[in-house]
Amino acid sequence: MSNISIQGLSIRLGSADIIHDLNLEVQAGEFLVLLGPSGCGKSTLLHSIAGFIEPTDGSISIGGSDVTWADPKDRGIGMVFQSYALYPTMTVAQNMSFGPRIAGVPKAQIEARVNKVAEMLRLSDLLHRKPANLSGGQRQRVAIGRALVRQAQVLLFDEPLSNLDAKLRTSLR
Numbered sequence: 001m002s003n004i005s006i007q008g009l010s011i012r013l014g015s016a017d018i019i020h021d022l023n024l025e026v027q028a029g030e031f032l033v034l035l036g037p038s039g040c041g042k043s044t045l046l047h048s049i050a051g052f053i054e055p056t057d058g059s060i061s062i063g064g065s066d067v068t069w070a071d072p073k074d075r076g077i078g079m080v081f082q083s084y085a086l087y088p089t090m091t092v093a094q095n096m097s098f099g100p101r102i103a104g105v106p107k108a109q110i111e112a113r114v115n116k117v118a119e120m121l122r123l124s125d126l127l128h129r130k131p132a133n134l135s136g137g138q139r140q141r142v143a144i145g146r147a148l149v150r151q152a153q154v155l156l157f158d159e160p161l162s163n164l165d166a167k168l169r170t171s172l173r
């Protein structure tokens with residue numbers, strides 16, 4: 001795990017000031033929850049940490065390196081998007097193994113990771129399905145699985161339990 005250090009972060013989208021002069025320190029291993037009403041900027045902040053939105057001002061460091069202008073793929077981040085963003089042509093197993101496959105992790109190691117995470121997320125019986133043939137809650141779990149299988153230094157979860165029923169939500173949490 002890596003620490004995150006955000007200094008003086010401002011994000012303007014069009015004429016709207018979404019985030020204004022935000023300072024935030026998250027220690028390695030710390031579990032931080034952002035709580036706020038719809039539209040307050042939670043997703044925008046996560047997207048900027050992951051590198052999908054450029055800041056208007058300020059800086060973002062991960063593990064001591066300034067990543068303010070780094071490519072998303074070079075930030076060591078696993079992200080669960082609010083909209084899942086699964087690859088529609090890939091099976092559940094392929095979606096979950098995508099990151100490590102691109103990174104050249106040995107096949108046996110990837111398979112072991114996918115199986116372990118699938119078991120934890122109750123996805124073991126769905127590994128060969130495509131996202132179109134899954135329920136919303138199942139898709140959401142695949143998105144969580146894809147982030148976990150990467151074994152990233154930083155995990156960003158954007159409302160990852162919102163589509164699960166109460167029982168599954170409690171057990172996954």
Ligand SMILES: Nc1ncnc2c1ncn2[C@@H]1O[C@H](COP(=O)(O)OP(=O)(O)O)[C@@H](O)[C@H]1O
Pocket residue numbers: 013014016018036037038039040041042043044045
């Ligand atoms: N591309 C954009 N241009 C202008 N405003 C945007 C854009 N994307 C999001 N917003 C606005 O930014 C605010 C924060 O959005 P968001 O980060 O998605 O909130 P949250 O995730 O907390 O619900 C909202 O008011 C939204 O309408």
Ligand SMILES: [Mg+2]
Pocket residue numbers: 042043044082158
């Ligand atoms: Mg959001």
